[in-house]
Amino acid sequence: MFHPTYYDVIVIGGGHAGTEAALAAARSGARTLLLSHNIETIGQMSCNPAIGGIGKGHLVKEIDALGGAMARAADRAGIQWRTLNASKGPAVRATRCQADRSLYKAAIRHIVETQPNLELFQQAVDDLLIEGGRVTGVVTQMGLAFHAKTVVLTAGTFLAGKIHIGQAQYAGGRAGDPPASTLAQRLRELPVAADRLKTGTPPRIDTRSIDFSALQEQPGDDPAPVFSYLGSSSEHPRQVSCWITHTSEQTHELIRGSLDRSPLYSGQIEGIGPRYCPSIEDKVVRFAEKSSHQIFIEPEGLDTFEIYPNGISTSLPYDVQLALVRSIKGFEHAHITRPGYAIEYDYFDPRGLQPWLETKTIPGLYFAGQINGTTGYEEAGAQGLIAGLNAALAVQGKAPWYPRRDEAYIGVLIDDLTSNGTIEPYRMFTSRAEYRLHLREDNADLRLTETGHGLGVVPQARFDALRAKREAVEREIQRLGTLWAAPNNALGAAIERQLGIAVSRETNALDLLRRPELDYAKLTTVSELGPAVERADVAAQVEVQTKYTGYLERQRDEIERQRRNEHTAIPASFDYDKVRGLSIEVLLKLKRSLPATIGQAARISGVTPAAISLLLVHIKRRN
Ligand code: FAD
Numbered sequence: 001m002f003h004p005t006y007y008d009v010i011v012i013g014g015g016h017a018g019t020e021a022a023l024a025a026a027r028s029g030a031r032t033l034l035l036s037h038n039i040e041t042i043g044q045m046s047c048n049p050a051i052g053g054i055g056k057g058h059l060v061k062e063i064d065a066l067g068g069a070m071a072r073a074a075d076r077a078g079i080q081w082r083t084l085n086a087s088k089g090p091a092v093r094a095t096r097c098q099a100d101r102s103l104y105k106a107a108i109r110h111i112v113e114t115q116p117n118l119e120l121f122q123q124a125v126d127d128l129l130i131e132g133g134r135v136t137g138v139v140t141q142m143g144l145a146f147h148a149k150t151v152v153l154t155a156g157t158f159l160a161g162k163i164h165i166g167q168a169q170y171a172g173g174r175a176g177d178p179p180a181s182t183l184a185q186r187l188r189e190l191p192v193a194a195d196r197l198k199t200g201t202p203p204r205i206d207t208r209s210i211d212f213s214a215l216q217e218q219p220g221d222d223p224a225p226v227f228s229y230l231g232s233s234s235e236h237p238r239q240v241s242c243w244i245t246h247t248s249e250q251t252h253e254l255i256r257g258s259l260d261r262s263p264l265y266s267g268q269i270e271g272i273g274p275r276y277c278p279s280i281e282d283k284v285v286r287f288a289e290k291s292s293h294q295i296f297i298e299p300e301g302l303d304t305f306e307i308y309p310n311g312i313s314t315s316l317p318y319d320v321q322l323a324l325v326r327s328i329k330g331f332e333h334a335h336i337t338r339p340g341y342a343i344e345y346d347y348f349d350p351r352g353l354q355p356w357l358e359t360k361t362i363p364g365l366y367f368a369g370q371i372n373g374t375t376g377y378e379e380a381g382a383q384g385l386i387a388g389l390n391a392a393l394a395v396q397g398k399a400p401w402y403p404r405r406d407e408a409y410i411g412v413l414i415d416d417l418t419s420n421g422t423i424e425p426y427r428m429f430t431s432r433a434e435y436r437l438h439l440r441e442d443n444a445d446l447r448l449t450e451t452g453h454g455l456g457v458v459p460q461a462r463f464d465a466l467r468a469k470r471e472a473v474e475r476e477i478q479r480l481g482t483l484w485a486a487p488n489n490a491l492g493a494a495i496e497r498q499l500g501i502a503v504s505r506e507t508n509a510l511d512l513l514r515r516p517e518l519d520y521a522k523l524t525t526v527s528e529l530g531p532a533v534e535r536a537d538v539a540a541q542v543e544v545q546t547k548y549t550g551y552l553e554r555q556r557d558e559i560e561r562q563r564r565n566e567h568t569a570i571p572a573s574f575d576y577d578k579v580r581g582l583s584i585e586v587l588l589k590l591k592r593s594l595p596a597t598i599g600q601a602a603r604i605s606g607v608t609p610a611a612i613s614l615l616l617v618h619i620k621r622r623n
Helices: 016-027 056-065 070-078 101-113 181-188 248-254 281-286 318-326 377-395 409-420 441-455 460-479 490-499 510-515 538-548 549-568 583-594 598-602 609-622
Strands: 005-010 031-035 050-052 077-082 092-099 118-122 126-130 134-140 147-155 160-166 167-172 196-202 204-206 216-218 240-248 294-299 306-310 335-336 341-348 363-366
Touching: 005 016, 005 196, 005 490, 016 031, 016 101, 016 118, 016 147, 016 341, 050 056, 050 070, 050 377, 056 070, 056 092, 056 377, 056 409, 070 377, 092 101, 092 460, 092 510, 101 118, 101 363, 126 147, 147 377, 160 204, 167 377, 181 363, 248 281, 248 318, 318 335, 363 377, 363 538, 409 490, 409 549, 409 598, 441 460, 460 510, 490 549, 490 609, 510 538, 538 549, 549 598, 583 598, 583 609, 598 609
Parallel strands: 005 031, 005 147, 031 118, 147 363
Antiparallel strands: 050 092, 077 092, 126 134, 134 147, 160 167, 160 341, 196 341, 204 306, 204 335, 216 240, 240 294, 294 306
């Protein structure tokens, strides 16, 4: 008889990792339970209400290409949209939206509540059930036991969370939410290596107390970009502007004079914070030569008066926060609605994870999100999707799956974490990927959707949409390749007349499109070329694939070369001590990381190509 406390997959935590994990597991057919502290906070953005940005936008597109929720929710919640790096090459262009915090949360909750195979339950998880070394379920705060074949933990900043504002400190998972202290204590007894990290957030300000006449307006792009491959800008709510202001010398003076009261500098906070999203006190100390820092003033939503001043994250005492805010142009009479704070929390060394995010020491237990040392909704969502999918695959007796570094930013993220670990909050950048030209935002669906469909995580309708797009792109490339302009034919004459380009030899339309001064829109104004494709995404794909053919082919060759050894498995029982010629440093690093493949081993810092050759010889001899 069906017992409601038995599931295939249990996901702990309804944040960005947890919702994607639960949705992915359920989409792939596993009976899934999502347990979270509070159903009202499912999909809550703990910090800045924005999705995407450089490197992060790529992750959002990949989550979408694999059927995830983040892009669809952002399309319904984005109130200011921009394409960053729009004037640069397609590899580094990135979509970002400022989101209405409530609309985003509502969209995620709707997607979660309408997902078949997925049940929700509001309870804090206090313990894991482990039998014979394997996870078998969880126990909640009120003593309820839920059993499952696999468990995905996505507790975010909540594990032993400690909030700091000046010298004041108290236990919390984030402002307004309780920490997960009992579970954190229990996890510290298990064979998973834990440490502390910290992150922070700025004070929020009432819009009505800001003098906008002193500030620089930053409207969104028109037309607004879209995140989901199945989305449309008609889904976007009303659009608003962001604004820009700057800190002043007076701000910096105030901060310098209060450092002795900062928990960061008094030694009260031990965890390391995010390098690329530092607190304002960190910026003033580290970049002492700068007299001003930029602040983006970002609305928190359409129906609220609160704004998020991006760039002044702080854990200084409240009186200093108020004074520093009021020293900023336009904020002279600002009313703070919520103080800024820092939070310290437990995270686990991600080198203790398999590349499919299962813990190496407790089979059936998966970790995803901030607890693996990352920062950001997008990084969390990406890991959640992979962990949830693999938890479901394991239940179905199928082999694990994770994308390679040359297939997806998700592959780069997971490989960086599981091979090298991290001692500071890790965020994604395009510079972390070797094969940037391949891993573009515009082709995440072409890279991943078919594989996702095969794995059961991408529904048929999305796969059909991909096929239609791929066929349209191929058709158009083929068509352009058959249209020849020559000095003495009608097309050649039209090109010369309408585009001012001399046609001195026979050349087809694809070659013309490769010319730097032409893009698809301009080329297809020549009516002799026949009707252009109507879909903007198809036209963009035709243009990128044609213009960058040479570079893409060269990168493909390089990927092929790397791939030959990338997936050579290193057996779990492999005895590194038996490999003659490895230096002590390399030996220690390999034994600590226990890489699953030669590819992973090669990316551990300090592991040389010579060491890799020795490993390969030894593995081949063993086989
Ligand atoms: P979370 O979003 O934290 O979700 C965790 C979920 O698990 C919550 O729903 C919680 O209730 C639930 N939960 C936890 N423990 C239990 C339990 N025992 N039982 C049941 N449910 C449980 N990111 C940036 O990119 N830039 C920033 O500047 C930035 N600043 C931040 C500042 C602060 C103060 C905070 C708190 C976060 C900040 N972040 C920032 C990080 C961003 O919020 C996280 O990266 C992201 O939310 C992580 O997603 P997650 O799913 O791993 O965890």
